[in-house]
Amino acid sequence: MNIYDIAELAGVSIATVSRVVNDSPRVSEKTKQRVRAIMEENGYTPNVFARGLGLDSMKTIGIICPDVSDSYMASAAFHLEGRLHEYGYDCILCCSGSRQENKEKYVSLLLNKRIDALILVGSTYAGEGGDDRKADYVRNAAKTVPVFMINGYIKGDHVYCAFSDDYGATYDVASQMIEAGRRRILFLCDSHSYSANQKLAGYEAALKDHGLPVLGDLKLYVKNRIHSVRDILLERRDLNFDSVLATDDGLAVGAIKYANAKLLKIPEELCITGFNNSALSICCDPELSSIDNKVEELCAITTDQMMAVLRGEEKPVAQKSQVPCRLVKRCTTDF
Structure with missing residues (x-):
């Protein structure tokens, strides 16, 4: 049982659950009583993520990419950091490489850093060779914080993916x-x-x-x-x-x-x-x-959707966003 489950059962946003956890005056007593009753019935113990959402105490996003020396990854990291700073968030960047055990290790490491959300840059995090099971660690991470993926797609609760066509x-x-x-x-x-x-x-x-x-x-x-x-x-x-x-x-x-x-x-x-x-x-x-x-556009979509999720906006956030590509013709093609 996590904050998402409580929000769904109570018919409120995760931000509202967090405000109830922190006894925010912005939530009515009637709503507080209903949410607390559901928490008690399900034995829910609020974690740092739930408390931090209400207190705005973390303001930190975790970003993982395979190799920041890669031009695509470097560009994505640059655009993400700039957009996150515009929203008042700091970020922690890790380079995991492509080995499965290292990817899982860095996800676990960042979850322990009290991050608000996690961004995975690169389709390697969606599994290799079509094996979707290799992305189970991403779905497990999304039980703690919302996870956003750039340039890849996996299906899972609280996993939001933006990728090019x-x-x-x-x-x-x-x-x-x-x-x-x-x-x-x-x-x-x-x-x-x-x-x-x-x-x-x-x-x-x-x-x-x-x-x-x-x-x-x-x-x-x-x-x-x-x-x-x-x-x-x-x-x-x-x-x-x-x-x-x-x-x-x-x-x-x-x-x-x-x-x-x-x-x-x-x-x-x-x-x-x-x-x-x-x-x-x-x-x-x-x-x-x-x-x-369109890496810059993908990063903009990701950060905007992340803010909507973290703020608990009522409008549903798309879990699958696809952006069209375009061919920039130079001197190596004749069509």
């Missing part, structure tokens, strides 16, 4: 490549996360809808290291491709370096798109066409 973006780009005459599109990826799987699904659907086969040798999983990508593509002489759809700008820049090493003309002989529209897309030569997945 990765499926639609890769479907559209792959379709445009095919309609421009490309027939062998290399899909470059570095993980099996929720986001990566959505991109893969969009890529495969575009091939099927245009009557092209989905070939295993054109789906390549490599580490997101620019020179590693270049070297692997140079070594794989068995690969035959006329275009590259990469799930990250770093992977796409590796493909550009491969093309330069092979003296291939870009985009005439090799068409390349990246993902995230990061600084890498304009630092390479030629400049990279990249899908903008």
Whole structure:
């Protein structure tokens, strides 16, 4: 039994339950008596979260990302911190890496820091390889504080997810490549996360809808290291491709370096798109066409929804918010 359960049984917001816990004069005696009766009937003991909501004593949000050196994660952390400060909240940032035990450890660590809410940045927290059970620790955390996820989706009570339309973006780009005459599109990826799987699904659907086969040798999983990508593509002489759809700008820049090493003309002989529209897309030569997945907008949606939840606003907060992407065309595409 937690604060959410009490609020639901009493037909009030979690903020109202917290005010009852703290004997706030803003709540009528009738409501106090009803909420207290339900708390007593269910043996509910208020925790720090319940008391802090009413006293406004914490004002701290926990943020976890896999690696803040990653350009997407760094951008998200920057935008989140700025928005949270506008609302008068501080934040604690942790980098968990991608190992399951470390992700769970850092969630537990932040819950012990008396945070008001938890933000998870990255689809790795939604489970790997389509295994939704690996996100159970997120659902358990949401029994204590509201949890917000950026760039991933899991279903659970008090879990709120904001993510870009990765499926639609890769479907559209792959379709445009095919309609421009490309027939062998290399899909470059570095993980099996929720986001990566959505991109893969969009890529495969575009091939099927245009009557092209989905070939295993054109789906390549490599580490997101620019020179590693270049070297692997140079070594794989068995690969035959006329275009590259990469799930990250770093992977796409590796493909550009491969093309330069092979003296291939870009985009005439090799068409390349990246993902995230990061600084890498304009630092390479030629400049990279990249899908903008709207990280700033996702962070704004997340912080605004978080404030609505923490304030106990009566209007329901969407647990699933999807934002459309857009392709920023530069010099590596000709469609």
